[in-house]
Amino acid sequence: MNRLLLSSVGLLILTATVGATITDTQTGDETPLPANETKKLWSLDDDNYVNESAYRAQTGQNQTDIGAYLNVTDWVWSRPPVTAAIWNRNDFASFADSFSPSPTESVYPENAVLVEGDRGWIEDAHATIYRAQPTTRVHLNQSTTRHYIRPEGRLFGLVDYRLNLPAEDDNGADGKKVLWELSDHGITKTCVLQGRTVGPDASSTCGRSGARIGTGSGSHTANISYDVRGTGSFTTSLTFAAVIEYSVVKTVKTRHSGTYEECRTVHVDGESRFDCDQETRTWWETAEKVITDRVVVSDTLDPVTVYDLKAAVQTAKTAEGTTSFIIQTQQLWAGATIDNRAQISTQWRFYTARDPDWDSFIVESNSDPERKESSLRPARVFAFPSSRGMSTNTTGNTPHSASILKRLEGQNRTSPNGTLANSLDLPVAADTYNDSRSVAIEYQNESGEVEADGIVRGVTSGGMEIGGTAEIRQTNLTLDVVASNSSHVTVRAVLQEKNTSDSIDLRSRSGYLFIEGHKVNTNASGIVLVTLEKKTTIQAKFRPGEWWEAQPGYTESQARAVTNSDFLTVDTQAEFWVRVFVYSLPIIVPFYFLDQLPGVSAWPPWKPWK
Structure with a gap:
């Protein structure tokens, strides 16, 4: 009963807040998201209803309506939400501020690819992508999830390693001592490459301008903007790479020994003679050598599809002032916005969920590895075909409204329903769906600008001025x-x-x-x-x-x-009057001839009755 009532309230909330927006500054705004917006991000988490009294006992606060709604279901967006990007940026910045790397420890998530240097002195080195954004993972069918990225984006990544130098031999029993001293170490380069190859050697990894599309500062917590080369939509890879360098001073002390004879002149009884003493001496010869080495670590998103939305608009206007137009695209798309007033949504809907690969950290040192709960919780954006289909919405207090005239057929696909996580509560298309790439719309007003919205945040067709109006x-x-x-x-x-x-x-x-x-x-x-x-x-x-x-x-x-x-009918009317004329002749003709007699006035036939 409680769940049923809450679902009804939730639907009202969803309708009331559909126009709410949060600005993505892209400039490092550290203001945290409101609690309700944060709760919308975690669709993958289990939904457990918490009543008001239990919530107040746990938190000391009253539960909001949206919070109660999100306890039992998941939030669905009609456009790729900016909230995930804001959360990720702030989440990673907070981690970067508190992260204190140690040369004897390496911290990495469970999905990290670990690298060991050729000498074995650097271990558990990794460069792991925390998040590239904006991106959207699209559930196309039961076996395919395609990863779309915007050509211009930002990548956050964690780089770490530990140094394990050889044990010192300072006993000298064999006449030699070997000492090791770490002179310098650090991450000298971080970058984003287009493609999987990181280069034939470490020195060229982030120096190849043909593959490098973004350069970082060489930090453990990389924050790199990138710009993919190429035009249109195509498949490629994004690689996050880092170069770790270190310098070690190797000191070798070699023991030497020898017999020395020291002589002096001695005068005894007036005679002079040499008196010599022999002494065995030992000394250490020191030789130093600086050993410099490097290792390349990387992580790749492969494959990714660069998303570039192209759309064409044709329009027509009726004498009554109604505008109708058709939007045609070659890619999957989220919908269209008309004059910033009316919004059309395709069958694609969006949800966000955490990346479970970052739920915990492994801390590796010379002792046994230790598992710790991760403070990072990256949010990912997903798209799915909705059972709600296409829809329209008008924003603001305006009389403008839009309606869908016709959805032009695209490709028929099998729904991914049944293959998504059991904890997700989403209106996924039941069996099959049609990924319509075009739609005809009627708009109850003169329209000036139409913009098609992509399935990746920030990708639009641009404002397309309506021109070349068709004649109706x-x-x-x-x-x-x-x-x-x-x-x-x-x-x-x-x-x-x-x-x-x-x-x-x-x-x-x-x-x-x-x-x-x-x-x-x-x-x-x-x-x-x-x-x-x-x-x-x-x-x-x-x-x-x-x-x-x-x-x-x-x-x-x-x-x-x-x-x-x-x-x-025309034919029967002619036939009727012909027959009337023929049948009336025997009556009319006698009257005519009577009228010809002197003194008789009988014509026309109706005259005698006047």
Whole structure:
């Protein structure tokens, strides 16, 4: 009962907040997201209803309506949300401020690819992508999830390593001591490369201008903007690479020994002689060598599809001032915005969820590895085909409204329903869906600008000025009965342009006449004859084809003819009056001849009765 009631409240909340926006500054704004916006991000988490009293006992605060709604279901967006990008930027910045790397410890998520240097002195080195954004992962079907990226974006990544120098041998029992001292170490380069290859050697990894599309400062917590090379939509890879360098001073002390004889002149009893003493001495010879080495670490998003939305708009306006237009794209798309007032959404909807690969950290040192809860929680944006289909929404207090006239068919696909995580509560299309790439829309106002919105945040077709307005002409349809008998009737339909009376030939263009369910075409004169079973009223309607399929476009028109008596037809009326004339002759003729007699006034026949 509680869940049912809460769901109803949630639907009201969803409707009321559909126009709310959060600005993405892209300049490092550290202001945290409001609590309600943060809760919307975690669709992958289990939904557990918490009543008001339990929530107050746990948090000391009252639960908001949206918070209660999100306890039992997941939030669905009609556009890729900016909230995920804001969260990720702030989340990673907070981690970077508090992260204190140590040369004897390496911290990495479970999905990190670890590298060991050739000498074995550097271990557990890695460069792991925290998040590249903006991107959207699209659930196309039960086996395919495609990763789309915007050409210009930002990548956040973690780089770490630990140094494990050889043990010192300072005993000297064998006549030699070897000492090791770490002179310098650090991350000298970080970059984003287009493609998987990181270079033939470390020195060229981030120096190859042909592959490098973004350069960082050489930090453990990289924050790099990138710009993918190429035009249009295509598949490639994004590689995050780092070069780690270190210098070690190797000191070798070698023991040397020798016998020394020291002589002096001694005078004894007036005689002089040499007196020599022998002594064995030991000394250490020191030699130093600086050893410099480097290792390359990387992580790759492969494959990714660079998303570049191209859209074309055709439009037409009726005499009543209604604008209709068709938007056609070659890519998956989220919808369109008209004059920043009306919004059309395609069948694609969006949700966000955490990346479980970052749920915990491994801290590696010379002792046993230690698992710790991660303070990072990257949010990812996903798209799925919704059972709600296409929809419209008007923003602001304006009289403008939009309605979908026709959805043009795209590719039929199998729904991904059943393959998404069980914890997700989303309106996924049940069996199959059609990824429509075009839609015809009617807009109840003069329109100046249409913008198609992509499935990746920030990718639009740009403001497309509506131009080249198609012509829609008004029509006039007439319907006459030309022949009739006891069982059938023949009608003639004439279709013309209303203002010019020009004939409309339907044989070589879209559009039909429907006369009592019979679909017919007019000829070059705009005329068609149809014989039907006789009925009192004959209805005819002209249904023009879509204006974008043929020019000029036409408006609908209709007509009807009444056949309640044979007397009403042209042929039967002529026959009736001929018969009246023939049958009245025997009566009229005598009156005429009587009138010729002297003194008799009998003509016209009705004169004697006056």
